[in-house]
Amino acid sequence: MCVIDRGPTIQTRRLTLRTPMIDDASRIAALCGDYAIAKMTTRMPWPYSQSDADGFVARCQAQDRSRDATFAIELEGEGVVGVLGFFTPSVGHLEVGYWIGRPYWGQGLATEAANGALDWARNDWRKKLVVAGHFADNPASGQVLIKTGFLYTGVIERKPSAARGEAVPTRMMVWLA
Template sequence: MLELEISPVISTARLTLRPLKAADAVRMALLADDPGVGRMTTQMPWPYGVADAERFLRRVRVNDPAREAVFAIDAPKPGLIGAIGFHPSDAGRAELGYWLGRPYWGLGYAAEAVVAALAWARDVWGRRMVMAGHFADNPASGVVLCKAGFLYTGEVQRRWSLARAAVADTRMMVWLA
């Protein structure tokens, strides 16, 4: 059986992916309390406050590391700029999700974090396939996922977005190791 490191740290040229901690709640709330951030995710509410961040951090602390892994995305100066994680899908497959605070959009951080997280998922976690999806009105996320090696499956799912309080077309993608 694969023995997983409970708190892995992944380093890239500009970022560190590390376990989330309780002290991240205030910064997480500051960055995530942006309708443009939340509406591109399925699970983040908007508005997003410290209590929402604390609730998320408590849930992450009790995850089964064999099924779910979530990392803070840190940049050198500001610290936490977002989060990335693998969550079990309804079909039992690992599904990638991520978000970045608006000041860090368009700087290549998302693609760098996704590539690093996928390398960890392949080399340490033993995953050979990861699913992801992006809302059809968020083509920038599709570009990030394509840069990391994801391919479109041709499937479009209708997924609920908590921040939108509505369903949105979600273009599904797959990554194969």
């Protein structure tokens, strides 16, 4: 019998952050079917299929949680509304990325999820430094990061966007515990 490590769970005022489960894949596929979501991420392909969501969930469940942690963002009464993940690149520091489905934009959910996840990273995971970047044409993501304590480094990197099929100017930021 295979036992799935459910990983940590984070509670905020309105949200539960937890490991994505296979039952979440159809909801993730539906929300990520919106090009406005995919084009603002580095790794999300476009178009985004059910198969992409199934593979994503499987990778999340197999993560080495000492290095990486991905959370489904669940809004009470709505189900999964987005994803937030910490990942360790081959070179550099721990990074965080996130997306919220378009029907849930403008409600402060990304900020609430990021604050909860960063508190967990500092207090439970014992992380002291996290980096993030937002595409230059996505200032709303920059505002989320500022509200959660990230500071601009002054560095602009060109990061790939799988959905756009090209590298995009990315404003880099840092958070210190």
